[in-house]
Amino acid sequence: MTHTTRQGLPARPGARFGALPRIAALPVATVLVLGLVVASLFVGVYDIGGQEFGAEMFWITRIPRTSALVLAGCAMSVSGLIMQLITQNRFVEPTTTGTTEWATLGLLLTVIVAPQATLSTRMAVASCFAFVGTLVFLTILRRVALRSSLIVPLIGIMLGAVVSAFTTYLAVSTQLLQMLGTWFTGSFTSVVRGRYEFLWVVAIVVVIAYVVADRFTVAGLGKDVATNVGVNYNHVMLVGTTLVAIASGITTVVVGFLPFLGLVVPNLVSMVRGDNLRSNLPWVCLGGIAIVTLCDIVGRVIRMPFEIPVSMILGILGAAVFITLLLRQRRHG
Amino acid sequence: MITLSDVTKTYGDTTVLGPLTLSVPGGGITALVGPNGAGKSTMLTIIGRLTEPTTGTVTIGGHDITRTPSRELARTASILRQENHFVTRLTVRELVGFGRFPHSRGRLTREDNRHVDQAIEFLDLGELEHRYLDQLSGGQRQRAYVAMVLAQDTDYILLDEPLNNLDMRHAVAMMKQLRKAADELGKTIVIVIHDINFASAYADHIIALTRGRVAQAGPPSELMTRSTLEEVFETPVEVRRDGPHPLAVYYR
Numbered sequence: 001m002t003h004t005t006r007q008g009l010p011a012r013p014g015a016r017f018g019a020l021p022r023i024a025a026l027p028v029a030t031v032l033v034l035g036l037v038v039a040s041l042f043v044g045v046y047d048i049g050g051q052e053f054g055a056e057m058f059w060i061t062r063i064p065r066t067s068a069l070v071l072a073g074c075a076m077s078v079s080g081l082i083m084q085l086i087t088q089n090r091f092v093e094p095t096t097t098g099t100t101e102w103a104t105l106g107l108l109l110t111v112i113v114a115p116q117a118t119l120s121t122r123m124a125v126a127s128c129f130a131f132v133g134t135l136v137f138l139t140i141l142r143r144v145a146l147r148s149s150l151i152v153p154l155i156g157i158m159l160g161a162v163v164s165a166f167t168t169y170l171a172v173s174t175q176l177l178q179m180l181g182t183w184f185t186g187s188f189t190s191v192v193r194g195r196y197e198f199l200w201v202v203a204i205v206v207v208i209a210y211v212v213a214d215r216f217t218v219a220g221l222g223k224d225v226a227t228n229v230g231v232n233y234n235h236v237m238l239v240g241t242t243l244v245a246i247a248s249g250i251t252t253v254v255v256g257f258l259p260f261l262g263l264v265v266p267n268l269v270s271m272v273r274g275d276n277l278r279s280n281l282p283w284v285c286l287g288g289i290a291i292v293t294l295c296d297i298v299g300r301v302i303r304m305p306f307e308i309p310v311s312m313i314l315g316i317l318g319a320a321v322f323i324t325l326l327l328r329q330r331r332h333g
Numbered sequence: 334m335i336t337l338s339d340v341t342k343t344y345g346d347t348t349v350l351g352p353l354t355l356s357v358p359g360g361g362i363t364a365l366v367g368p369n370g371a372g373k374s375t376m377l378t379i380i381g382r383l384t385e386p387t388t389g390t391v392t393i394g395g396h397d398i399t400r401t402p403s404r405e406l407a408r409t410a411s412i413l414r415q416e417n418h419f420v421t422r423l424t425v426r427e428l429v430g431f432g433r434f435p436h437s438r439g440r441l442t443r444e445d446n447r448h449v450d451q452a453i454e455f456l457d458l459g460e461l462e463h464r465y466l467d468q469l470s471g472g473q474r475q476r477a478y479v480a481m482v483l484a485q486d487t488d489y490i491l492l493d494e495p496l497n498n499l500d501m502r503h504a505v506a507m508m509k510q511l512r513k514a515a516d517e518l519g520k521t522i523v524i525v526i527h528d529i530n531f532a533s534a535y536a537d538h539i540i541a542l543t544r545g546r547v548a549q550a551g552p553p554s555e556l557m558t559r560s561t562l563e564e565v566f567e568t569p570v571e572v573r574r575d576g577p578h579p580l581a582v583y584y585r
Contacts, residue, residue, distance in 0.1 A: 085421070088419075088420045088421070089420065090420060149420075213439075214431075214434070214438065214439025214440075215439070217421065217423075217431070217439075218431055218434060218439075220419075220420070220421040221419055221421055221428075221431070222417075222418075222419070223383075224378075224383050224412075224414050225417070225431075227382065227383055227403065228381065228383070228407065228411055228412050228413075228482075228485075229407050229411075229431060229432065229434035229435050229485065230402075230403045230404035230405070230406065230407030230408070230434065230435040231403070231434065232403060270422050274422040274423055274424060274427070274465055275421040275422040275423055276423060276427050278439070
C-alpha cells in the first residue's frame with residue numbers, strides 16, 4: 001500500500017478557515033444546532049401557539065421529544081466514536097457490531113419473562129445484554145486473524161443478524177412480533193413526558209467519556225502503544241464497552257434503532273479535525289444532535305400529518321455516507 | 334542496566350527464545366543483531382513488557398517489569414515496535430504529545446510541550462508537525478514514531494528496527510541522533526537492527542542472537558570478524574578494516 005500525501009487537504013487543520021473563524025467555529029456551530037433544536041420544538045401537527053392546550057402539549061410532548069433527540073443523538077454518535085477507537089476500525093458502531101440487537105433481545109426477554117417490569121428494569125436488562133453482546137463481539141474480534149477494515153463490521157453485522165433472528169423467533173412464538181416492530185423502528189413519535197427521562201443518563205456517559213477521552217485516544221493507537229505509555233489497555237476496553245452498552249442500551253429501549261448515526265458523525269468529524277477525542281467530543285455531540293434533529297424534522301414534515309420514522313431517513317442518509325467513505329478509502333489506499 | 338534471567342518464550346512446543354540470562358549495560362547503544370527468526374524482536378518486546386515471557390524475570394533500571402506499575406515503568410522505559418499502523422488520524426504533534434502521557438495523563442503542561450518541541454526538532458519534523466500521519470511518507474511517519482518515544486523522556490529506549498523505511502540520509506541522521514541521545518542525555522538505547530554495518534559504526538555493544546540464544550556478545554571490534562558473522566548469519570561475509578569502523582561486505 002502506498003501512503004502518498006493527500007492532495008488538496010490543508011497542511012494545517014483548519015488553516016483554510018483562517019485563525020479567527022477557527023476559534024469562532026465551535027460557538028457558531030453550537031448556535032446553528034441550537035436553532036435546529038428550537039425549530040424542532042415548534043414543528044408538529046398540533047399548533048401549540050394557537051390551540052387550546054398549547055402550553056400543556058408543549059411540555060408533555062415537544063420538550064420531551066426534543067430533549068430525547070438531543071440525548072439520543074449524543075448517545076449514538078459518542079458510542080460510535082468510542083467503539084471506533086477501541087476496535088481501531090472506522091466502520092464500527094453499535095448497529096454494526098450487534099450491540100443494539102443484543103439490547104433488543106434483552107428487552108424482549110424482560111417483556112416475556114416479567115411483563116410488569118418497569119421501564120428502568122427493562123433498560124438495565126437491555127444495557128446488560130448490550131454489554132455482553134459487545135464483549136462477545138470484541139472477543140471474536142481478538143481471535144480473527146484477518147482484521148482488515150471491512151471484515152470487522154461484517155463480523156458485527158453477521159453477529160447482529162444471528163441475534164436478531166433469534167429475537168424474531170422468540171417474538172413470533174410469543175405473539176410479540178408486532179410490538180417488536182413498532183418498538184424498534186427508531187422513532188421519536190411516542191416520546192412523551194415520563195417515557196424518556198432515563199436518557200439523561202446518557203449525559204453522564206458523555207461526561208465520563210470526556211474525562212477519560214485521552215485514554216481512549218491512546219487505546220486507539222493499539223495495545224502496544226497504550227502499554228508503552230502506561231495505559232492499561234484491557235481496562236480502557238472495559239470502560240469503553242460499558243459506556244457504549246449503557247448509552248446504546250438506554251437509547252434502544254427509549255427510541256429504538258438509530259442506524260448509522262454512530263458511523264456518519266465521527267467519520268465526518270475525523271475527516272475535518274482528525275481524531276483527538278477530547279477536542280472532538282463537542283463536535284461529535286453537535287453533529288449527532290444536528291443530524292438526528294434534522295432527520296426527525298424532515299420525517300415529521302414530509303407527509304404531514306403522518307410521520308416517517310427517523311430511522312428510515314437516517315438509514316438512507318447513513319448508507320449514502322457509508323458508501324462514500326468506502327470509495328474514499330479505496331482511493332486513498 | 335537491563336537484566337534477563339532464565340527468560341524463555343515458547344509457543345506451543347517451539348521455543349523461540351531462551352533460556353536467556355544476560356545483562357545489557359546501562360548507558361550507550363546496544364544493538365541486537367541476528368538472522369530472521371532469531372528472537373531479536375521477541376527479546377526486545379519482552380524487555381519492554383509488550384510480550385509476556387513464558388518463564389524468567391526481567392529487570393530494567395532495577396524495576397522488575399512484572400511487579401512495577403505500568404505507569405511507573407512507562408517513565409523508565411519506552412518501546413517502539415517495528416510495525417505500527419494507526420487508523421487514528423492524529424497530527425505529528427498530537428502523536429508526539431501522547432509520548433508525554435505517562436507524565437501528564439494527556440493534559441500537556443509547559444514542561445511537556447518543551448519535551449515535545451525538543452523531540453520534534455531532534456527528528457527534523459518541524460515542517461511536518463501539523464500534518465496528519467496519513468499524509469506522510471513511510472519514513473516521515475517512522476521519524477514521528479521515534480519522536481513520540483523520545484518525548485517520553487525515559488532512561489531506557491527500546492527500538493525495533495528504527496531505520497525501517499528510512500532513506501540513506503535519514504538513516505544516518507537517525508543513528509547520529511540516537512548516538513547523541515546516548516552521549517549527551519545519558520540514555521540507554523537498545524535497538525534491533527538489520528544492517529550490521531550501522532551496528533558496527535554506532536553501537537557500543539552488540540548482542541548476536543541465533544535460534545533464540547546468544548551466539549556472541551561484545552563491542553563491535555570484537556564481533557565484527559569473518560568467522561563470527563558467517564556463523565551468525567550463515568552466509569559468506571568479508572570484513573574490511575580499512576575505514577574507521579569494520580565493515581561487513583556480503584552483497585555478492
